[in-house]
Amino acid sequence: xxxxxxxxxxxxxxxxxxxxxxxxxxxxxxxxxxxxxxxxxxxxxxxxxxxxxxxxxxxxxxxxxxxxxxxxxxxxxxxxxxxxxxxxxxxxxxxxxxxxxxxxxxxxxxxxxxxxxxxxxxxxxxxxxxxxxxxxxxxxxxxxxxxxxxxxxxxxxxxxxxxxxxxxxxxxxxxxxxxxxxxxxxxxxxxxxxxxxxxxxxxxxxxxxxxxxxxxxxxxxxxxxxxxxxxxxxxxxxxxxxxxxxxxxxxxxxxxxxxxxxxxxxxxxxxxxxxxxxxxxxxxxxxxxxx
Numbered sequence: 001x002x003x004x005x006x007x008x009x010x011x012x013x014x015x016x017x018x019x020x021x022x023x024x025x026x027x028x029x030x031x032x033x034x035x036x037x038x039x040x041x042x043x044x045x046x047x048x049x050x051x052x053x054x055x056x057x058x059x060x061x062x063x064x065x066x067x068x069x070x071x072x073x074x075x076x077x078x079x080x081x082x083x084x085x086x087x088x089x090x091x092x093x094x095x096x097x098x099x100x101x102x103x104x105x106x107x108x109x110x111x112x113x114x115x116x117x118x119x120x121x122x123x124x125x126x127x128x129x130x131x132x133x134x135x136x137x138x139x140x141x142x143x144x145x146x147x148x149x150x151x152x153x154x155x156x157x158x159x160x161x162x163x164x165x166x167x168x169x170x171x172x173x174x175x176x177x178x179x180x181x182x183x184x185x186x187x188x189x190x191x192x193x194x195x196x197x198x199x200x201x202x203x204x205x206x207x208x209x210x211x212x213x214x215x216x217x218x219x220x221x222x223x224x225x226x227x228x229x230x231x232x233x234x235x236x237x238x239x240x241x242x243x244x245x246x247x248x249x250x251x252x253x254x255x256x257x258x259x260x261x262x263x264x265x266x267x268x269x270x271x272x273x274x275x276x277x278x279x280x281x282x283x284x285x286x287x288x289x290x291x
Contacts, residue, residue, distance in 0.1 A: 074153050079116050079123035082163040092153040097144045103134055106239040110134035112144055127152050129167040136170040147179025192227035205256040213247050233267040240270050250282035
């Protein structure tokens with residue numbers, strides 16, 4: 001009795017069998033079920049295993065990516081190392097708060113300056129947050145004060161050789177060390193002739209006679225009051241003035257604000273509504289406010 005030989009399929013026959021439907025004979029590619037007649041098609045074990053491994057590998061990869069995204073910290077950089085190539089980079093900076101502008105009364109944004117002191121120089125960067133993020137920071141009572149050691153994380157903006165940073169979430173600001181709380185001192189009433197550099201960053205109240213004014217359309221007005229010299233400037237933003245009528249030389253004004261250094265010269269900056277008023281006006285038909 002002759003032993004019956006079984007013929008194994010050729011590679012071409014095996015290939016054709018795996019890519020065509022055994023029921024309708026149409027091309028189905030890698031599908032395990034024919035999209036035309038819905039019949040099941042035979043596939044090699046290696047293909048089925050490969051598809052399973054591919055799904056598992058992609059799932060594990062996504063889990064690992066999520067883990068590293070949440071656990072790996074944003075790289076910390078020095079302010080001095082920031083340059084034009086750092087524009088739009090997402091970095092983390094640790095430094096001491098040098099100036100705090102607080103929440104802008106009109107726009108609702110937050111701004112402060114942090115510094116890093118090196119052996120030879122002191123580098124600074126302005127950090128800002130738009131109104132939505134600033135509101136969350138204020139609600140969480142996370143507005144930094146002068147002297148706080150903070151870690152801030154955000155996007156670098158580099159313009160005119162000056163870096164700045166934009167905070168995109170309140171979670172991106174962390175306090176390493178809080179500055180001691182300052183005792184609140186009453187606002188001093190100071191004559192314009194007594195204002196000096198020792199009062200920088202202090203809030204004072206002063207009353208004086210107007211010498212001249214300069215209007216910045218849509219922004220505010222600088223009121224120069226008599227200090228016995230060339231005049232002491234008082235910056236009054238438009239949002240701090242309820243009465244937008246012209247201010248004339250000879251008018252008596254009262255202002256409460258922060259003494260700041262602007263372009264090498266001291267000035268008083270009014271930053272709240274109700275902190276500026278015209279006490280008395282002179283009778284004149286001419287407006288002397290300069291455009």
